[in-house]
Amino acid sequence: MNREQLRQALTTSIEANDKQIFKPYIIALIAVGVVGFMVGMLAGEIQQVMQAYLINFVFWIGIAQGAVILSVVLRLTNAKWGRPIMRIAESASAFLPVTILLFIIIMLGGEKLFIWINEPVAHKAIYLNAPFMYSRVLVSLLLMTGLSLFYVRNSVRNDLAAIYHGKLVPERFRKLLTNYDVSRIEKSNDKQTTLSVILAICYAVCYSFLAIDLIMSLDPHWVSTLFGAYYFIGSFYIGIAFTIIMASYFIERPEGKIIGSKQFHDLGKLLFGFAIVNGDFFYSQFLVIWYGNLPEETHYIIERTQHEPWATMAYIVLLLSFVAPFIILINKKIKMNTVAMRWVSIGILLGIWLERTLLIAPSVSGNTSFPIVWIQITITLGFLGIIVTSIKYFWSKYPMVVYGDPLLKHSLEGEK
């Protein structure tokens, strides 16, 4: 694909401006979620519903933010190979504003989840109390959403300026492109790099505290210093997996030809690397706690790895999130095959979803009762519906390749 062909394909896609985002299957997904939520509540399973909701909340915000951070990392490392997939990763940012609304439900039902709301822990009450915790989480979500959207907006503006350079700008982009043209791209890119550094640092800090507040504090007496990093690295890992899934659908679009098996090969290597890092971060915590053998730490692990039903689930998590990807992704042919990569990524998402369940459920609803399966599934489908809607919205509105990026030339024919 050369520059002119790409520009043609992009303008065609943008101007089609597909209004029909709510396809029947998406409406069905969201409806299933809402109905599941309502029926669960009416049936009196409030705690189960809230638990499923929290699991999905921490899972999906991690995916969306992790994908945006993938774009940030590609920018910071000047990765030439990754330019074509940057916008796909950025498109997950459309889900972030929704997460702030979704968090309201956690605030409403929080006392069913966080034991310390009704039974404060003596010396921690100053930190672990509902108003302070909710405001911390809201500040984190608002900050990360704001920064991410600003980052994506700047990036999109550069591409629109490059695409419509010397051409008539469509009505809906006029406001964005007022007093803006290609001559300002270079300066904007410098600013984007600075913004990327800020985003990456804020991600590490905010998501560490989200992990402590929303997951670790469910068991307020348990502590692991790596836990925050474990959550944000895991989220980055599924962010990569999710970007691969998106890319495997993206290649069907006219501008999708910009992504070849080479990009999938590199994404596959990155996914392989983070499968190992994620596994390493798990093991670093597990080994230290196992060896130290302090009761206030081991109870958390014993509950989850030696008591059924969690023990079986723990092995499934290990298999899906580490062992299977590790073995499968060594193979070069699989990494270059789009369909295979889609399924490997789905497997990883499932593994990490179960892992979030394993972290949350035993703390919330005790270590013997298994989560009610239909509530888990319906609410998960509802969340899936919402994220797919927001991404489809983004895809129909904005250019899906970073056309204005100077490093994109390495992926275009006839340029170097």
Add this chain to the structure above:
Amino acid sequence: MEGLTYKQVNDAIINTLAPPRKFYFAIVGFFGLLFALGMSVWFYMIINGLGVAGIRHPVMWGVFITNFVFWVGIAHSGTLISAILYLFRAEWRMSIYRSAEAMTVFAVATAGMYPLIHLGRVWVAYWTLPIPNEMLLWPNFKSPLIMDVIAISTYLTVSASFFLIGLIPDIAAVREKATGIRKKIYTILSFGWHGTNEQWRHYGRAYLFFAALATPLVISVHSVVSWDFALSIVPGWHSTIFAPYFVAGAIHSGLALVITLLIPLRKIFKVENIITIKNFESMAKVILLTGLIVGYAYAIEYFLAWYSGNPYELAIFKWRASGDYAPAFWTMVICNSIVPLLFFFKKFRTSIVGLLVVSILINVGMWFERYVIIVTSLAHEFLPAAWGNYSPTWVEIVISLGSWGFFLMLFFLFAKFLPSISITEVKEILPTPKRKGSNNEH
């Protein structure tokens, strides 16, 4: 590096091996003497017993173990640059990786001396090895210290082989110009290299596999070192973040030392156009990242020590920042996580003086980090009645200086006997020369 040709690179690098001036012998001699002095003090310690060192109950791990962890940490940058950055296809590694690798090998060797020195009765060091014997001694395999012996010796083996394999094509290039006994040695070390297509093909594959296998190894080695501490239940040591945090800290100090050593090296050898300021800038960026990771670990440990509600944990963290070792603690925080923030500014990343000052400060800071972690936690364990402070004696200080002599002596010998910049890889990133008569001749 633009504008260089293959021939210029070849000549510039081979010229670094030209017969040295007197000044060089003076430097090598000085470091050799320093090393000899360290060794003599070690013999003094062997004769008089470990009592001449400062280690007393309860602080039984002092400067020797601090030095051990410090040198193992230094060793990490070499493999990072040669293996991890190779996998990431980062071109800026090419002119610096050889010296970083050499540093790795020498640093592991230096580190390896310290457990031996610390043993006291070094002649029975073999008792720690898993050899069945008539004394019915059998090392405790569950002990992280045994894991450490295995990890470090594997690391030394792999990094040395990686280093030697990477050298093969370059040594062959040097062999062509050498004469006499040197030619014979280079001939042996080049393993019959003739640069045929077949040899290059095998070499490329071997290098890739080595890089892929060395990467998890380098991460596991410093993880294991961190577990020497984290697997115990001593407050301030028992922390799950230790493994990733030690790995980041190791890279932090290792890269800083690469910068400290390469700045004079490129000046002496006049290879400023090969090891460029851009290389240093990229290293400074990585240092910025590792500095942030280390800072994150300091902060989160403090926060969770408070959050845990564990009085012992909280007490040790308070004491570190305000007790007898507070100066060491604040040196560590300022040098490791605050000073590197200067690298946010391009001015510091591209100024030789800035780079040199920051990199030296980081090394000071990283040494104190290990000192603070090791000494403070042992000095104040659970029982206040058993508390006690530690400070090193002259014996420990001289032995430490001796190890710097050993390391720097080896590094200077390396710089004169082996090509300290990779000839082949630097050529890879130059534009391919055109035949004479083609349109744009180089």
